Amino acid sequence: MHLVLVGVGLVILTGFVALFLRNAKHCMRFSVLGVLAGSVCFMSAAVPVLTRGQQLSLQLPWQVPYGSFYVVLDGLSALFLVCIALVCAVAAIYSVGYMSEHGNRRLGMMAFAFNMLVAGMVMVVLARNSMLFLVAWEIMSLASYFLVTFHHEEKSVRQAGWIYLIATHIGTAFLLAFFMLLAKVTGTPNFEKGDISGTCSSILFVLALIGFGTKAGIMPLHVWLPEAHPAAPSHVSAVMSGVMIKMGIYGIARTLAILPSFELWWACLLIALGAGSGILGVLLALAQHDLKRLLAYHSVENIGIILMGLGIGVLGTVMHAPAIAVAGFAGGLLHVVNHAVFKGLLFLGAGAVVRAAKTHEIDRLGGLQKQMPVTAAAFLIGAVAICGLPPLNGFVSEFLIYSASFKAGFLGSGAALVSGLIIVAALAMIGALAAACFTKVFGIVFLGEPRSKHAEGLSEPPASMCAGEIALAACCIIIGLASPVFVRAIGNPVLHMNVLDPDAIQKQLAPLAANLLYVVITVLFFLACIAAFMIIRNRLFSRIQRAAKSRPDQAPMIGQAPTWDCGYMAPTARMQYTGSSFAQPILDLFQTVLQSRSKKVKIADLFPREADFHSHTPDLSSDFFYQPLFRWTSWFISKMRWLQYGVVQLYVLYIMLTLIILLLWKVR
Amino acid sequence: MWTDIIMVLLTLTNMVALGTSRIRACIRIVAFQGVSLGLLPLLTHPFAPDLLIFAILNTLLKGVVFPVILVRTLRQLNVWKEEDPYVDYGLSLLAGPFVLALSWWISSRLPLPAAISSSMLIPVALFTLFVGFFLIVSRKKALFQVLGYLVLENGIYAFGVAVAFQQPLLIELGILLDVFVGVFVMGIAMFHISRQFDHIDTDRLSSLRS
Numbered sequence: 001m002h003l004v005l006v007g008v009g010l011v012i013l014t015g016f017v018a019l020f021l022r023n024a025k026h027c028m029r030f031s032v033l034g035v036l037a038g039s040v041c042f043m044s045a046a047v048p049v050l051t052r053g054q055q056l057s058l059q060l061p062w063q064v065p066y067g068s069f070y071v072v073l074d075g076l077s078a079l080f081l082v083c084i085a086l087v088c089a090v091a092a093i094y095s096v097g098y099m100s101e102h103g104n105r106r107l108g109m110m111a112f113a114f115n116m117l118v119a120g121m122v123m124v125v126l127a128r129n130s131m132l133f134l135v136a137w138e139i140m141s142l143a144s145y146f147l148v149t150f151h152h153e154e155k156s157v158r159q160a161g162w163i164y165l166i167a168t169h170i171g172t173a174f175l176l177a178f179f180m181l182l183a184k185v186t187g188t189p190n191f192e193k194g195d196i197s198g199t200c201s202s203i204l205f206v207l208a209l210i211g212f213g214t215k216a217g218i219m220p221l222h223v224w225l226p227e228a229h230p231a232a233p234s235h236v237s238a239v240m241s242g243v244m245i246k247m248g249i250y251g252i253a254r255t256l257a258i259l260p261s262f263e264l265w266w267a268c269l270l271i272a273l274g275a276g277s278g279i280l281g282v283l284l285a286l287a288q289h290d291l292k293r294l295l296a297y298h299s300v301e302n303i304g305i306i307l308m309g310l311g312i313g314v315l316g317t318v319m320h321a322p323a324i325a326v327a328g329f330a331g332g333l334l335h336v337v338n339h340a341v342f343k344g345l346l347f348l349g350a351g352a353v354v355r356a357a358k359t360h361e362i363d364r365l366g367g368l369q370k371q372m373p374v375t376a377a378a379f380l381i382g383a384v385a386i387c388g389l390p391p392l393n394g395f396v397s398e399f400l401i402y403s404a405s406f407k408a409g410f411l412g413s414g415a416a417l418v419s420g421l422i423i424v425a426a427l428a429m430i431g432a433l434a435a436a437c438f439t440k441v442f443g444i445v446f447l448g449e450p451r452s453k454h455a456e457g458l459s460e461p462p463a464s465m466c467a468g469e470i471a472l473a474a475c476c477i478i479i480g481l482a483s484p485v486f487v488r489a490i491g492n493p494v495l496h497m498n499v500l501d502p503d504a505i506q507k508q509l510a511p512l513a514a515n516l517l518y519v520v521i522t523v524l525f526f527l528a529c530i531a532a533f534m535i536i537r538n539r540l541f542s543r544i545q546r547a548a549k550s551r552p553d554q555a556p557m558i559g560q561a562p563t564w565d566c567g568y569m570a571p572t573a574r575m576q577y578t579g580s581s582f583a584q585p586i587l588d589l590f591q592t593v594l595q596s597r598s599k600k601v602k603i604a605d606l607f608p609r610e611a612d613f614h615s616h617t618p619d620l621s622s623d624f625f626y627q628p629l630f631r632w633t634s635w636f637i638s639k640m641r642w643l644q645y646g647v648v649q650l651y652v653l654y655i656m657l658t659l660i661i662l663l664l665w666k667v668r
Numbered sequence: 669m670w671t672d673i674i675m676v677l678l679t680l681t682n683m684v685a686l687g688t689s690r691i692r693a694c695i696r697i698v699a700f701q702g703v704s705l706g707l708l709p710l711l712t713h714p715f716a717p718d719l720l721i722f723a724i725l726n727t728l729l730k731g732v733v734f735p736v737i738l739v740r741t742l743r744q745l746n747v748w749k750e751e752d753p754y755v756d757y758g759l760s761l762l763a764g765p766f767v768l769a770l771s772w773w774i775s776s777r778l779p780l781p782a783a784i785s786s787s788m789l790i791p792v793a794l795f796t797l798f799v800g801f802f803l804i805v806s807r808k809k810a811l812f813q814v815l816g817y818l819v820l821e822n823g824i825y826a827f828g829v830a831v832a833f834q835q836p837l838l839i840e841l842g843i844l845l846d847v848f849v850g851v852f853v854m855g856i857a858m859f860h861i862s863r864q865f866d867h868i869d870t871d872r873l874s875s876l877r878s
Contacts, residue, residue, distance in 0.1 A: 648813070649754060649804065649805045649806070649807075649808075650805075652801065652804045652805050653805045656801045656805065660798075663774060664774070667774055667777035667778055668777075
């Protein structure tokens with residue numbers, strides 16, 4: 001336990017020192033070293049807890065009402081701590097190269113906020129006292145706000161920062177209510193499994209779902225994600241999307257661990273929200289033109305998948321079906337790790353692209369694979385992983401959720417059957433749409449020819465950035481290939497979610513691990529076949545070329561031409577598919593949910609003039625829920641304007657009247 | 669007996685502060701009130717050296733330093749009278765006894781620790797509090813706001829002497845520091861405001877409102 005706290009101390013201390021260092025380069029390196037040292041501490045404390053299932057705790061008195069410095073590192077915390085340590089360390093290494101262009105800016109502030117974000121997140125997963133938790137939660141939220149508004153000279157970034165700040169504090173308001181109610185019914189401000197009645201449990205669950213769900217980005221509450229992620233620097237997006245929104249999932253999981261019993265409708269609610277977030281998230285992602293915005297919507301999608309996993313786990317617990325509960329929770333929690341890894345990777349890759357090309361617009365890029373091969377390969381691995389294709393890590397967790405849902409179908413209960421079917425259908429649809437979406441991204445950004453001047457003459461990013469990308473890509477492959485081992489290791493966090501003992505959980509996980517082993521072997525066999533085919537093809541091709549060289553008078557039958565040549569004599573980059581045109585058939589199919597709008601010029605004359613085409617897909621929950629809500633609120637508040645005269649005496653009078661009325665009410 | 673006399677003095681000075689339009693007179697009255705209150709802990713509590721130091725400090729600040737600062741500000745501003753308050757002086761004087769009755773009623777209902785040296789202490793402390801508030805709310809000249817603030821502080825002080833008799837020093841020292849800084853800053857700020865705007869009428873500062 002002390003090791004973790006020393007790590008937190010190191011991270012905070014180096015952050016503070018970096019704040020006062022003049023030289024931008026030194027301050028960046030110093031704070032990054034702090035994060036790396038901290039991550040080593042976190043890892044070396046969390047991994048034994050995760051594998052052996054012991055529990056570390058420490059309780060110190062704290063001079064705050066209802067507060068005590070009560071920290072516990074158990075399996076569930078350790079799982080999230082591993083994510084934090086891994087992604088933050090990689091993002092920190094990456095940031096050295098990424099930030100080197102901003103050498104003349106106040107990087108001390110940046111480094112400080114980043115370190116505080118890391119420390120805040122670690123304290124969130126450790127804290128077992130409401131006060132300590134809320135303080136850590138706020139440090140995390142505020143630090144990330146300052147990181148999001150790093151480029152605050154741009155108006156859109158300030159706007160995004162405001163949206164994030166408001167969203168996160170609406171969430172915190174619900175959390176305050178949640179913690180007060182929890183402390184009231186359990187009789188202690190510390191998180192302990194108390195004797196909570198059914199109705200109370202349900203209220204607590206809903207409060208937690210809204211409060212933590214705002215941070216996690218569940219569908220109707222997700223509006224800040226697509227604004228904040230594009231605005232933030234890329235390594236910050238990687239940490240925020242990879243780890244910080246998972247703190248919301250941690251909160252929901254911790255709530256489930258505290259509450260003594262579950263209800264069936266919680267499972268239905270979780271599954272419905274998960275399926276909605278998943279499908280709408282991926283559809284909206286498909287409709288985006290901005291690379292980082294697209295990735296942000298994919299975070300919403302993956303949060304949906306995680307929620308579905310937790311939902312089917314709750315269902316299994318309620319129905320007393322341990323096989324379903326274990327597979328569901330294991331899938332949901334493992335997807336937390338997996339999403340942290342591949343979404344971190346994708347944001348780092350996107351950051352490298354954006355840094356080199358100076359644009360977020362997908363339709364202006366193209367042909368980057370030839371210029372940035374390492375980034376392209378890493379991005380491809382991340383893209384395959386996020387689509388849930390074997391043998392990479394995304395597949396593993398989705399496989400667990402699938403198997404839980406199929407088992408739920410055979411349980412013989414109507415609700416379980418419907419839930420299972422919904423999850424299977426939603427996951428299948430999400431998988432297909434995600435594959436389409438990343439085909440679009442990878443195809444448009446990395447393949448083909450450059451579509452504008454932005455995408456020409458680029459080169460690979462600095463070594464530290466490449467190192468970050470390669471490290472996470474390696475994690476994707478390792479988790480995928482060693483999935484049987486990792487599935488076993490998830491048993492300890494799952495332990496907190498229901499009443500089974502560790503041996504029973506391992507017994508439930510064993511067949512899943514065995515199945516995964518078959519999948520991995522089969523996929524490796526297929527990959528070997530493809531590799532063999534490629535080798536044979538290259539051999540044949542080089543032989544033909546050699547033959548062609550020896551007889552230059554005879555034109556070769558087979559040759560290599562530029563991309564998108566298509567047999568034309570003078571191909572231009574404008575003949576290629578654009579991101580919008582690639583996605584259009586699918587978007588048309590879902591027009592009723594998406595409400596995409598496009599503006600085009602109809603060709604009327606024989607000699608058409610220059611024309612252009614715009615398409616835009618609105619975020620419905622923002623346009624039809626939040627904007628009316630905020631407009632109504634501001635209308636209502638403006639009606640209260642008569643209270644504001646701007647006369648000091650009147651304000652003092654308000655205070656005095658309030659105090660006197662309170663006093664009279666009390667002594668009445 | 670001495671406590672009661674001081675309480676009566678306090679009530680009377682409050683009434684005078686409510687009824688006067690001349691700022692300099694009001695400063696003197698408030699200073700007098702402060703001095704008489706400064707003697708209060710010596711009468712209600714058994715003698716101790718730190719208590720004496722504290723009483724001297726208090727008396728010095730409220731009886732000498734504050735009036736000097738305020739009168740100096742008055743001279744610099746050249747404002748001597750409040751011509752037209754929100755609540756005129758007759759009405760203020762009429763409100764006085766009413767507020768006094770209210771504070772008696774409240775204090776009769778208030779649950780209090782038993783060992784209070786005088787039955788008048790709590791109601792008069794409350795009365796002083798309310799009068800301070802009243803002065804802040806009902807006058808326009810910024811100097812009267814400062815005076816209202818001082819009267820308010822006197823009320824809190826009296827209350828502290830009455831109730832928190834274990835640790836009046838710590839609390840009171842904190843408040844005293846606040847008040848000192850407050851008066852100091854307000855004196856300077858008012859001078860600058862009047863130089864900028866040629867007046868210190870707070871009601872005309874509302875043009876700053878967006």
